[in-house]
Amino acid sequence: MFEKIRVLVGVDGSLQSKRALDEAVTIAKHFSGFVKVVTVVDKGSEEKAQVILSEVSRELEAACVTHEVALMVGSDAAKVLENVAKQENFDLIVVGSRGLGGGVSMLLGSVSKKIVGSAYCNVLVVKSKR
DSSP states (O other): OOSSOEEEEEOOSSHHHHHHHHHHHHHHHHTTOEEEEEEEEOTTOHHHHHHHHHHHHHHHHHTTOEEEEEEEEOSOHHHHHHHHHHHTTOSEEEEESSOSOSOOOSSSOHHHHHHHHHOSSEEEEEOOOO
16 A cells, blocks of 8 residues: 555535545545645735635644645636646546535536546545445
8 A cells, every 4th residue: 555645635615525524634644645725716816815725724724734735726627636646646646526516416516526537546535425
C-alpha cells in the first residue's frame, strides 16, 4: 500500500465536501500523508472561497495534518482537480458525491462523475450518511 500518501481534496463548502475532507484527513493520518485542498471557483467568487479555505486550514492545523490549501479560478472543477493531481503526483483524489453545483445526475454529481471517469489515480467518492 502507501507509506506516505498524497491526497488531493476538492472542497466547495458543501456538506459532502466537508465529509470528503474528513475522510482525507483520516487517510492522511493513517498513512503519514499530505493533504492538499483545492477550491475551484468562477471569477468573482474568490472572496467566499477564501473564507472556506481559511476554515479548512484551521481544521487541518488542529488535526495536525501536513497540508496546503489552494484557490483556483476556473469553470471546470473536475478538469482542474485532475490536472493538479497529475502535475503534482497525487496518489488519491477525494471528492463528495455531490457538491454545490447546479447540474443534477442520477447517482453522482457532475464533478465526481467526471473525475471517476478520467483521473489517472485512485478516486474516493464520499457519499452522504443516511
